[in-house]
Amino acid sequence: MAGKTVLILGGGWGGMALAYSLRGMLADEHRVVVIEKNDTFALCMSNLKIMTGEWNSPADARRQMSNISREGIEWVHEEAVSIDPVAREVRTDSQTLKADYLVIALGAGLDPSGVPGFAESAYNLYEAEGAHGLQQALADFDGGKIVTLISRMPYRCPAAPFEAIFLMDSLFREKGIRDRVDLSIHAPGPRPMAVAGPAVGDALLGMLADRDIAYGNHVVSSIDSASRKVLFDGDEDPFDLLVGVPPHKAPQAVTDSGLTDASGYIHVHPQTLEALTDVENLQTDYSHVYAIGDVTTVTLLNMMPLPKTGVFAESEGRVVAENIVADIAGAPASARYDGRGECPVDIGGGLAALAGGAFYASPGPRITLEPPSAQFRRDKEAFEEVLDTWFTG
Incomplete structure (x- = not known):
């Protein structure tokens, strides 16, 4: 043959x-x-570790494509x-x-230019360099308003911005200044992760409310970097620090x-x-x-x-x-x-919930959100262990 x-x-x-x-x-x-x-490989979820300081720099999250461990895979750079x-x-x-x-x-791909003012105003959560800049900004932050913004649907890794704000909440509680920090998140749609159905969306809304994190159903039109405001159709939200997910294409x-x-x-x-x-x-x-x-x-x-x-x-x-x-x-x-899959949702404090189920089910996806546990957080770590088999060094 x-x-x-x-x-x-x-x-x-x-x-x-x-x-x-x-x-x-x-x-x-x-x-x-x-x-x-690209000459390196990294998982999007690694940006959360960079943001929190668990990893110091983007280099900690990257593997060299030249170190592909299995012989016979040809890499064209x-x-x-x-x-x-x-x-x-x-x-x-x-x-x-x-x-x-x-x-x-x-x-x-990411398209920050799809929202006027995004590149000048927001820490891009979906770029390692943006997460690294956010790491220092959070370390220096001693009070004020932090807005997390999901610009457009669809975007990759739907749980990530919600994980980010849960982790920020946990970080400020550990520092003892949570009462001085106003946290909110805006996304298109009345519930988070709408594809998972109303039960999962409502559960996430409850988790946000329990932590005094506001959720806004908004589509951003632009960001005014001078006045530090996110502008929506007929509404606006001021910020001291902006964390953003740019449009994708x-x-x-x-x-x-x-x-x-x-x-x-x-x-x-x-x-x-x-x-x-x-x-x-x-x-x-x-x-x-x-x-x-x-x-x-x-x-x-x-x-x-x-x-x-x-x-x-x-x-x-x-x-x-x-x-x-x-x-x-x-x-x-x-x-x-078969359209089945699951993903741990990091909520801070060494815990993660687990969202998953059958997305191809009729008449619509059958998805559950399992309560947070330390085991689900350990399961999330296991995703990155595959890199030890794909790459050497």
Whole structure:
């Protein structure tokens, strides 16, 4: 059998899970190639550790892509600048690569410019450097108003901004100055994490209220850095310190490829992760083209999108890996993603709640929020332990 080439665009959580799964199952004559422009890998959840000072700097959270531990995974340190899904060709800054199987795992990029004043006013929680700056700002903060802002939906790691404000609450209680700090969080929608359903949203609202953290259902229009105010449609909120989640969008190469739909992301088959050309009938005109993780959208039965989380990206990557291996072997590609997943929600004090369940359930997701425990906090730590198997050094 002639060797096949699997080309993976993006070396994030989903892309690396896919690459490791493939390399463990495929014979050596088949190539597993990862195109990743960054020379380091880090999990978004690591920013919370940087914010709280558990890790001193962004360097503590990063692993070198050059230290990929499994032999036979080829890393191309370049940026994918154009994608031809019909030909399964990808052009980088210096070359064109052809794939037998193409998997797009480029994630969702950040777009601070989507909210005027964001870049000048907010500590960007979704960038390690922003979290590092916030670490010092929180250490110096001795009273006033802190606003946490979720700019737009959807955004990746939906629990992260709520974890951040719970951790800030815990931090100021430990310092004995919580009574001098006003904490609030704004997000589009009447409840946090709306895709999980009203029960989970109400439970999170209760957890916020128990800690005297205000929740606002607002869509930001702009931020006035001079007067230090977040401006909404007909409303405003002043701040002394602003923590923000910027708008997200698909990378330009994905948008230019024609793969995206009105959602701005690649609509995929919910079970096979194939890139779709006919969403209504779950059909595609492409052959052996997949997308996983934050660059995708899946419409759930409640008409909301599947959340963008690393847990889902990892599971999706393993399903695609199984199906590619089966297809190469001439066997039926029978692996299916079931839409199940869970995520610990850090609330400070060494505790975490656990949100999870069946997102593909009918008539809508069946999600629960388990009460906080020390075990769930330890489970969250285990997510990062996978990096010790993916990277050396």
